[in-house]
Amino acid sequence: MKDDKLAVLIDADNVPYAHVKEMLGEIAKYGNPTIKRIYADWTKPTVAGWKNVLLENAITPIQQYSYTTGKNSSDSALIIDAMDLLYSKKVTGFCIVSSDSDFTRLATRLREAGMFVMGLGEKKTPQPFITACDKFVYLEILKKEKESDEKSVVKSKQPKDQSLNKIDKSLIKLIADSIEEVSDDNGWAFLGALGNHLIKKRTDFDPRNYGFSKLYPLIKKIGKFEIDERESGEKNIKHIYLRNK
Template sequence: MESESRLAVLIDGDNIPSAYVKEMMEEIAKYGNPTIKRIYGDWTKPFLSKWKNLLLENAITPIQQYGYTSGKNSTDSAMIIDAMDILYSGKVDGFCLVSSDSDFTRLATRLREAGMKVYGIGEKKTPEPFIVACDKFIYIEILANRAKESESSTTPDKPAKKPPVDKITPKVIRLIASTISDLADDDGWAFLGDVGSLLQKKQPNFDSRNYGFEKLTPLIDSIGKFEIDLRDSKQGKFKLIYVRNKKR
């Protein structure tokens, strides 16, 4: 099971905000057990001070990396070297690379070539090459939205501000429609679990939460171009969800 996977979490402290580290670690726990947690940066620099209290709370080990040369990112090099050491140690089943830096594209590709699952976490400004090099990529903005929703629920006196979400564009609809067609049986129906998995393979940053939906089913239902069918499982204990494109 995915939840039993051992993960190495490597955080680029130079370009990841510390504000949502709690939500980030909760997200990572969905995909496996983070047995190694390290953050890289030059801890003599004032801008990393916000991380310091959070490291103890989340059992993240800080790795000191001095900037020996102006203009060169030594943090990236340290992360890459450590990742390869961890890979060859055989102690993990996958990696979570937390960065918005495209310099980790080749690392993600190399880890996947070695049979590792690679999860990426970064801001929406993350370049496309790094995103597609991962098996799955999660935007920090999603985690920030979750934190804001939690805060608004605990402060009912304040009017809740709806977190900004991405628009469901015709391109997104075409992606979902083509994925359903790829998996459809003779009657056009496809199992939703398979649809979600293939969407992830086609577009690693595809996430229903980007569009304001916690799950894929309500996202697809909101579009109005797809049919949804609930079927009993063979054991009859739960429902299986199937979807198909509406006929024109």
């Protein structure tokens, strides 16, 4: 996946500009952002903040005038460009940065064509768009990680107020059901397989939403699953397996 060539398409009207570096850093975990474009009516003062960060991050601004009051014309420009890029075969995946549900059908269409689709948006993003992506990351998490880094806080020991969601019964059930679905005949599930399965079931699943940098510390915090650390044959590397109690 990290070898994927990604087209990063940003809806400037629906996401903040303050953490663009963290945003691009997150995207780089999933592929190489070879095309980076941002869409807005750049004559509007509401997107002025973006202008200062475009050049240093090599993001190409696309001008789209608002011909009708109350309508986001940037959406149409972004969708047209996405379809052009799809048929050009220059990329193998897309990252749509927006908190707008208008891109739900676009994400679905791109996935139907075999593209990897990642979404980034704020917590207010409607569920249909989140579900339409292969992976969705909340921008608030990236903001909190930046603040933690600036305060030299170890990510795996973030304070409770760093989490977007609370550990509750629905999370525990999600993990328990997922363990059951990917486990072997003895009920043991490999941690890596579990993580991939959780994202398939809920595209916005991310341990960072609960204040943990990785899945394993979150599992241990819950304390309701058996844990087996098995030797891998490599020095200082263990394979983690989980089972429902």
